[in-house]
Amino acid sequence: MSQRPYNFAAGPAVLPEDVLRQVAAEMLDWHGSGMSVMEMSHRGKEFISIADTAQRDLRELLRVPDNFRTLFMQGGGLGENAFVPLNLSRGGKVDVVLTGSWSRKSAGEARRYADVHVAADAADSGRIPEHWDLRPDAAYVHVCTNETIDGLEFHELPVVPNDVPLVIDCSSHVLSRPIDWSRVGLAFAGAQKNLGPAGLTLVFVRDDLLGHALDICPAAFNYETVAKADSMFNTPPTFAIYVAGLVFQWLKRFEYQGLKGLAAIEQRNIDKAKLLYGAIDASSLYVNRVHPSCRSRMNVPFFLKDERLNDGFLAEAKAAGLLQLKGHKSVGGMRASIYNAMSMEGVQALVAFLKDFEARHG
């Protein structure tokens, strides 16, 4: 068993220890090439084999249909907040559903390029709104399917009427569960939660949405240009792609309760979340304010009912080997991010600490 502390950071976040060990072992000489992956030309056969394998494994894990392209890009979620409307809005209408910090940021950025309409707003309700006021002639509808800061997750993707494409920002829960591609036009995800190092962004885009970028879209971020060059129009973030590829391989061989691959990791994520929310709900010191129907399996924000205990909680947690539990500065409190690479033992250790701390201070 690992002697490393448990790292609950919201991203950049914990990675599988097996992956880190392999990265270290291959650092000076990848597969007899005499080069570190960092030193390889992105157009050489060695790196192309790395990128091709990563893309194939990713598509296999998520069962990406043939009519979707997979792009390896740069710029993160905040970059995509601009690139999506630059590529898809055609300068027309964009509908956004607000469920937290990230969807609000997306809406704000899209206003530079399109007529943005808030179709629904969760405000501080802690739940995803039921009624959406959608426009039939919108270029797309944007949702953030897992709000990293607020801890809301879509457990089912919406069906958007009138064939309006759905754009999902799935940065903080990508590869934690399947995606129903029949309901999606475009999905994007920064890598630094479930995939690998910061600096890599994945985009999955349906073929028919390519080719409509505004003239002011930078060439390096024009999805059609990137797709035609197989993500090699710009020098891609090669090392991050390599690490993500190792994470994909780790996921493919992951086993849990007789399951394998994405089904196995999803089941473990369900079980981890159930354990942690159960402990919070059973306590009289901790509270999570998200409605149970849309609680995130990945990001669990919680508050101590006596906030004067916050600093002591964090100090004791760190001493117990439980790192980076402080909540986002915009909401305060605590947050435990329990991404794919967080083990069941890590969540059990957190739950044991929650109970112990409450017994002593509650």
Next chain:
Amino acid sequence: MSQRPYNFAAGPAVLPEDVLRQVAAEMLDWHGSGMSVMEMSHRGKEFISIADTAQRDLRELLRVPDNFRTLFMQGGGLGENAFVPLNLSRGGKVDVVLTGSWSRKSAGEARRYADVHVAADAADSGRIPEHWDLRPDAAYVHVCTNETIDGLEFHELPVVPNDVPLVIDCSSHVLSRPIDWSRVGLAFAGAQKNLGPAGLTLVFVRDDLLGHALDICPAAFNYETVAKADSMFNTPPTFAIYVAGLVFQWLKRFEYQGLKGLAAIEQRNIDKAKLLYGAIDASSLYVNRVHPSCRSRMNVPFFLKDERLNDGFLAEAKAAGLLQLKGHKSVGGMRASIYNAMSMEGVQALVAFLKDFEARHG
């Protein structure tokens, strides 16, 4: 001495072996933190110390004046080709001097946002034009100070009249020599040649040029926004910053012929280039077509006078442990990139191979 082959890739490119060894050693636990650098929150004290040290070392090496900001960004050179006019052009006039592939790409991208004028064009002359037709009311003048593909380098920065800011794309020779900041308004550089892994871009921008971005500039690439957030507006490419920081430390302790730091690496670069160009010029099989006054110290394109020998040359070079010598597909022939991390022994080995191959096939 290293047993690794010599890697002449144009980028991503060879890194100092000491840096790779340190990255491998720290992969699972950076300085007792219990985390890999890849797993650290960019807002945690550990990563902030890494980023602060990297920035301080970089500024010290290049003697960056206080009125310049250093930004760690994403998007590479092709991204900056859009971000520079989005931030600096004010939708007005941009003058560009064409010296090769990269300056041509920059001009093309700037046309999306500004009135672009070609002030001079090297065409196929192999030398930097002397007469520049500059407009006094241009927002800035753009030059690429080292053309990675064509092998032309500015050995002195131009003095632009009328206080028009000079923008330099110094991607492929940054940190190989000093920069005369008195002549520069903005400098940018992709990391994957002299600095570290692909996916990190450095921008040095003079304070007075901030605050004029077009409304259509994505927030994540608005220099003022990035500067105000100390490059943490978006999640930065944390691991690439860490590796670049180790490269900066390697440069600071680098010694050569009684010199240290940037002066030492510059002198070794001068000596490496002299050795390689000397061997090419002395041969009757190889030719470099760039005028000696503006030959690059970093990228040495050369051609075999009998091109039927190309495939054999590359195969024999690889067998001799000399990797990635194939020229860019747009120009053909060969190219030896001899960045900071390429040792004198590597260039000596290449020169010995050139002579041996010529003796057998010339």
